[in-house]
Amino acid sequence: MKFKWWHGALIFALFLALLAPLASSSPDGLERVAEVKGFIEAAQGAVFEVIPDYVMPGVGNNAGATIFAGLLGTLILFGVGYGLARALRAKR
Amino acid sequence: MHIPDGFVSAPVATAGIVVAAGCIAGAVKATNRKMGEKQVPLMGVLAAFIFAAQMLNFPVAGGTSGHLIGAALAAILLGPGAAVLIMTCVLAVQCLVFQDGGLFALGVNIFNMGIVASFVGCYVYRGGAFLPGGRKGVALVSGGLAAWLSVVAASVACAVELAISGTVPLGVALPAMAGVHALIGIGEGAITVAVLSLIMATRSDLLEMEKA
Numbered sequence: 361m362k363f364k365w366w367h368g369a370l371i372f373a374l375f376l377a378l379l380a381p382l383a384s385s386s387p388d389g390l391e392r393v394a395e396v397k398g399f400i401e402a403a404q405g406a407v408f409e410v411i412p413d414y415v416m417p418g419v420g421n422n423a424g425a426t427i428f429a430g431l432l433g434t435l436i437l438f439g440v441g442y443g444l445a446r447a448l449r450a451k452r
Numbered sequence: 453m454h455i456p457d458g459f460v461s462a463p464v465a466t467a468g469i470v471v472a473a474g475c476i477a478g479a480v481k482a483t484n485r486k487m488g489e490k491q492v493p494l495m496g497v498l499a500a501f502i503f504a505a506q507m508l509n510f511p512v513a514g515g516t517s518g519h520l521i522g523a524a525l526a527a528i529l530l531g532p533g534a535a536v537l538i539m540t541c542v543l544a545v546q547c548l549v550f551q552d553g554g555l556f557a558l559g560v561n562i563f564n565m566g567i568v569a570s571f572v573g574c575y576v577y578r579g580g581a582f583l584p585g586g587r588k589g590v591a592l593v594s595g596g597l598a599a600w601l602s603v604v605a606a607s608v609a610c611a612v613e614l615a616i617s618g619t620v621p622l623g624v625a626l627p628a629m630a631g632v633h634a635l636i637g638i639g640e641g642a643i644t645v646a647v648l649s650l651i652m653a654t655r656s657d658l659l660e661m662e663k664a
Binding site for chain 1: 454455456458459480483484487488489491492493494495496497498499500501502503504507508509510511512515516517518519537541545546548549550552554555610614619620624625629632633636654655
């Protein structure tokens with residue numbers, strides 16, 4: 361199979377997922393506003409959990425669990441995006 | 453800016469689901485007509501890139517972090533319809549698999565970060581075509597501006613939803629949300645400009661696809 365431009369792009373996205381443990385763990389903009397303005401308590405927990413907080417359950421090492429979740433999610437989204445685009449193209 | 457369940461009231465969450473569903477149906481129709489062979493892998497890699505990049509929170513002032521939304525980038529490359537669909541995929545997987553963003557709040561999250569951010573990003577970018585200067589420079593400047601404004605617009609939509617829900621008064625939520633996201637938006641602008649210039653240097657034909 362010939363190497364195409366989007367193979368490089370997908371590898372780049374997977375490489376970004378490897379950097380996920382380096383991400384800032386500070387609250388994001390909305391969380392921060394919710395804390396400061398006093399409505400953070402209104403947040404409810406999830407109805408069900410699969411891979412909560414981008415940490416793969418059952419992986420001992422925290423950075424490893426985050427990388428695993430990141431790689432898995434990146435591949436899932438490539439599949440979903442590619443599949444959706446294929447389906448849309450086939451439909452017309 | 454992923455809203456958890458509990459921040460928005462049931463009527464606001466329901467309205468979000470209804471409006472998002474309607475826009476997604478419209479986006480499917482619009483994208484369906486324009487989908488070419490090259491767009492298929494581009495939609496896949498954009499969804500993958502946006503997901504991975506959204507995990508990389510960068511610090512902004514005052515112990516707060518932000519991350520890319522990516523809707524403006526997707527809208528610049530593929531148009532607002534395809535961007536709405538890509539963002540819906542990303543937000544749905546984040547919600548269903550990673551519990552980022554509430555299940556009932558998925559509609560409002562798609563509305564803010566998918567629909568509002570994509571359309572603002574797309575039309576600010578297209579509006580920038582009237583700026584004087586070289587084509588590449590104009591595309592980068594309007595791309596950066598579009599990305600920044602897409603984040604601020606999404607945060608304004610979020611603030612309005614929180615206020616209608618009775619969670620926090622609009623006079624409190626609006627300046628706080630817009631203020632912090634004006635900072636986070638700078639990161640969005642920088643990443644969007646970086647990706648656009650990378651694409652210009654390597655595959656500038658991809659930028660020509662969305663010439664409506």
